[in-house]
Amino acid sequence: MHDHPLLVPTVSDRAASGGSTMFDRLALRSVQSSVATAPVRFTLWDDYSVTGGASPPIATIKFRNRAALLGWVWDPDLNFGESYMSGAVDIRGDLVQLLEAVYRALPPARPRPWWRFAQANDERAARNNVHHHYDLGNDFYRLWLDRELVYTCAFFPTPQDTLEDAQIAKMDRVCQKLRLQPGERVLEVGCGWGSLALHMARRYGVSVRAFNISGEQIAFARERAEREGLGRAVEFVEDDYRNVSSACDVFVSVGMLEHVGLPDYPTLGAVIDRTLTPDGRGLLHFIGRDRPSPLNAWIRKRIFPGAYPPTLREVFEHIVEPTSLSVIDVENLRLHYARTLDHWRRRFEDSSSQVAEMFDETFVRAWRLYLAGSQVAFTTGAMQLFQVVFARNGSNAIPWTRDAA
């Protein structure tokens, strides 16, 4: 783990900044004014402070040195996370409430032309990106995911359902949307720890070929398949989605599209186009946006290198229109992801001392910010969660109504 980008020096290694100057105070006001309506107190290392919003402040953001302050002025997208992670910025108060106030106070995202330069991920880059996040150790994820280790948005029939039940409900919802029939061949790309593939085989009697480039996840999934007697029904393949070629009745991908990158969408579309049978159908489940915008710079640097959440328009432009596919159904589960992340974050906090032992405090702070920030992104609508069901254009094997079980 010594090369991992989350291993950065903490602020205690750095020099103090002395008393604040007039320039420091102007910089603090500039930072505060970028989220003018948020009821938040901003404080310097010598306790000079500025408070915004109309109501009493819900939290305090304290800069512990000048470098952190200037980092926010220079590139807040990146350095909010950098300075919080290293401890150069402290937050007193509820992190989720603070982030929600800040998100809501930000001006609406303007269309930014540089989204067009979204990162392409060739096979090597994809493998590195995936290794960075998903190979942190199964023991780590077991601390705070559900017992099935489903690391994607759950579906809560009611908000009170448990995370365990909601992940089962999500998998059943995916299977029902896909109208799985016993004996059908399912192709899954990006299968995580294999929970959906095993669920499909166990409950719906299909055979599954499931692809993933995370070595740790594939090893875990294979072992589980053997243990559960599903080794023949489910084949776990450690390979890139680009190399998929066998025919399938059903194509499914849950939580992989975010890692593909816009420039490679036509490749993914071509994979679906060449593998799906004439009356086949498929489902893409992915984090998306209402308007194109790059992923936050800090999240890309520290959490999800190479990731990009697309708009529906981008998916349809690059995956549906150039192929023979037809969109049958789209559902937006944004609030369900906010709820899922709330569960994950609380479980993570409950295990934070174990996480600190596995990694260190910087890692804990980085993941705390990532989980809280993601929850707030879904609560406020900065992110969406789309499930898109498709078939071949002109196939009349599609269900008469989506309501039918």
Place this chain on the structure above:
Amino acid sequence: MHDHPLLVPTVSDRAASGGSTMFDRLALRSVQSSVATAPVRFTLWDDYSVTGGASPPIATIKFRNRAALLGWVWDPDLNFGESYMSGAVDIRGDLVQLLEAVYRALPPARPRPWWRFAQANDERAARNNVHHHYDLGNDFYRLWLDRELVYTCAFFPTPQDTLEDAQIAKMDRVCQKLRLQPGERVLEVGCGWGSLALHMARRYGVSVRAFNISGEQIAFARERAEREGLGRAVEFVEDDYRNVSSACDVFVSVGMLEHVGLPDYPTLGAVIDRTLTPDGRGLLHFIGRDRPSPLNAWIRKRIFPGAYPPTLREVFEHIVEPTSLSVIDVENLRLHYARTLDHWRRRFEDSSSQVAEMFDETFVRAWRLYLAGSQVAFTTGAMQLFQVVFARNGSNAIPWTRDAA
């Protein structure tokens, strides 16, 4: 009606073509080879014939003169309809089966750059386009629509449901997707004969402002509202969607987007953006495509001037991304429109002698082809029917699940 473009001379006015030449026969083979796999017999005026497909022919297409034959070689998209309508081409056998065989034998539509030059419809053009089709006389539409006069895709809970029930079910489905609450203000643009507006007010207790630029439809709708005691709950406004300004909790448009034209989508998006309340929601119901392609030339000339069925990508690119909207739900009801058109077509045939008295035989043939061709377009996937539900980005007044009633 004397200026109506459906009033064209019939073939009996034209000179016969004599015996077929070698050139005529080559032309006939060329026409046949464009749909080589369709089991259809093509015949010239002197009974020279060519048959395609592997199975016995399901129908015969007979050219009654050389002009009709050359018209097909020159521009089949336009002249198939022109020559059938005028009687210069006769079809023996089942028209729907024939058209389906022809659609399925056509090569997949290639992306055509000229869709970019989709027609813009300013207020005057829009009024002329709408007058052309929707002001043919309410008595005409009453002959073959359901008793509510709903001239858009129905929703059949089962394929066996009657058209009457299916139109009621469609209106209820729209209302349920919109989660109408008593007392809310609904804005409807493109309200037809007012059936949905009246249904919403009657069954869901909302007030409705409903816009339409068809004078005949608005007059009918107003009279009906008065007769049913809904004159205060529903205001029918004879005006263009561009002039809508009052705030609304719910925005709905069923079957109008096809008439807007791509260049005016941003205008429609801006109308929704400026009228919808922060926690409002809306629904667009429209005929669409999987891949961009202009509407058939004959349909544009004779049936729907200025019309264009968009892809989801085009709608999201020009109406969702430039505004503050967020897509919540999409449903494709393609097969329901095929079924709806089958009902309309059968009812139309049952009344064809009355239609011929109202207009003439050319009109009957044109509408026969339009209804049969549209049915087949939905059966084969050339056309889709999308219902898109949206809210404001970040509004958490959206339903927890779409299943909830």
